[in-house]
Amino acid sequence: MLVEIEWDVLSRTIADCRARLPFEACGVLLGEHKSDTLRIRTCVPLTNAADRPETSFRFDEREWLRILYEDDLRKRAGHRLLGIYHSHPAAGAVPSADDRAAVWSGLPTYWIVSLADADSPQIAAFRPHRPPGAAHMPCELLPLAYSIVG
Numbered sequence: 634m635l636v637e638i639e640w641d642v643l644s645r646t647i648a649d650c651r652a653r654l655p656f657e658a659c660g661v662l663l664g665e666h667k668s669d670t671l672r673i674r675t676c677v678p679l680t681n682a683a684d685r686p687e688t689s690f691r692f693d694e695r696e697w698l699r700i701l702y703e704d705d706l707r708k709r710a711g712h713r714l715l716g717i718y719h720s721h722p723a724a725g726a727v728p729s730a731d732d733r734a735a736v737w738s739g740l741p742t743y744w745i746v747s748l749a750d751a752d753s754p755q756i757a758a759f760r761p762h763r764p765p766g767a768a769h770m771p772c773e774l775l776p777l778a779y780s781i782v783g
């Protein structure tokens with residue numbers, strides 16, 4: 634699977650993460666899925682409703698349900714939910730234990746923006762994967778290569 638993200642989307646995602654410091658930002662990424670290529674065309678920031686937003690994130694339930702509900706409508710317009718993102722204000726772009734415990738295996742991509750070095754944000758993409766027969770285990774988050782386009 635090829636994963637492409639538009640430069641403009643990447644910079645808006647990073648800007649959202651910066652704007653919400655010292656808290657974690659979170660949101661969804663939408664775009665097109667054509668044959669074996671995912672092309673991310675927009676980001677939608679969601680409210681972080683976690684009790685401790687400095688070190689965790691949880692989508693506001695109503696906003697998240699609206700995204701899932703509208704996915705059917707977007708599919709007809711050629712856009713669909715392709716991933717989620719969140720930031721690590723002071724940690725690296727690697728999944729925490731909490732991230733792995735909470736990730737949903739049906740999600741195509743999972744992005745982490747690290748602002749530990751404010752001058753040079755790091756963005757890593759992962760592919761959630763749950764091994765067959767491991768329903769009780771946390772998802773694995775396998776590194777995912779992507780290209781920046783447009």
Ligand SMILES: [Zn+2]
Nearest residue numbers: 721728729732
């Ligand atoms: Zn995290």
